[in-house]
Amino acid sequence: EIVLTQSPGTLSLSPGERGTLSCRASQSVSRNYLAWYQQKPGQAPRLLIYGASSRATGIPDRFTGSGSGTDFILTISRLEPEDFAVYFCHQYGSSPLTFGQGTRLEIK
Amino acid sequence: QVQLQESGPGLVKPSGTLSLTCIVSDDSISTNNWWNWVRQSPGKGLEWIGEIFHTGSTNYNPSLKSRVTMSVDKSKNQFSLNLRSVTAADTAVYYCAKAPIVVIPSAFSYMDVWGKGTTVTVSS
Numbered sequence: 001e002i003v004l005t006q007s008p009g010t011l012s013l014s015p016g017e018r019g020t021l022s023c024r025a026s027q028s029v030s031r032n033y034l035a036w037y038q039q040k041p042g043q044a045p046r047l048l049i050y051g052a053s054s055r056a057t058g059i060p061d062r063f064t065g066s067g068s069g070t071d072f073i074l075t076i077s078r079l080e081p082e083d084f085a086v087y088f089c090h091q092y093g094s095s096p097l098t099f100g101q102g103t104r105l106e107i108k
Numbered sequence: 109q110v111q112l113q114e115s116g117p118g119l120v121k122p123s124g125t126l127s128l129t130c131i132v133s134d135d136s137i138s139t140n141n142w143w144n145w146v147r148q149s150p151g152k153g154l155e156w157i158g159e160i161f162h163t164g165s166t167n168y169n170p171s172l173k174s175r176v177t178m179s180v181d182k183s184k185n186q187f188s189l190n191l192r193s194v195t196a197a198d199t200a201v202y203y204c205a206k207a208p209i210v211v212i213p214s215a216f217s218y219m220d221v222w223g224k225g226t227t228v229t230v231s232s
Binding site: 033035043044045046047050051056057088090092093094095096097098099100101102 | 153154155156167169170171203205207215216217218219220222223224225
């Protein structure tokens, strides 16, 4: 099973700042099948990025995914108030599919 | 845009069977998608339970495989989850989610549409 470790656990930033979230896999993610999701309280996860760097439909271009192999990054270039939420990475390259434990992005 | 809606009992007794259904709206279930179940609990985070294709082909999480059965009902455009011998550790929010098959063949894909989730508590 691939274990995904996200860091930091909590990130405190101000609107307009740049956010950098990390996801490290315990072994290489097959075909870079790595996705990122945003989740707000009481809501389901929302797909942001798939294939490590492809933006999902309707996702603003301030969200950028990068990385390969075992190290992946989600960058939010200029934080908007609605971006403060929990972010999860997810690998779907091998079974069992697994998720990271999440990074909470909070307003500083 | 396809929509998903989970339904089922919110309370299940220990050692009983958790049964949930996901209704697929605004698209046919008989398309190139894997239909997934994922659960989320404070203790274990997000956990993939398994997936089913409209042909009935399934992939399950090995950690739950001995207790899980998934099925598809094409006539009702829905798919279902049965989880047997539940304990308090199975208490969670259960989501159904669609995963489009973009590379053929591919056993897995990212989940692009999710239901709102349903809370299931295991308690006597």
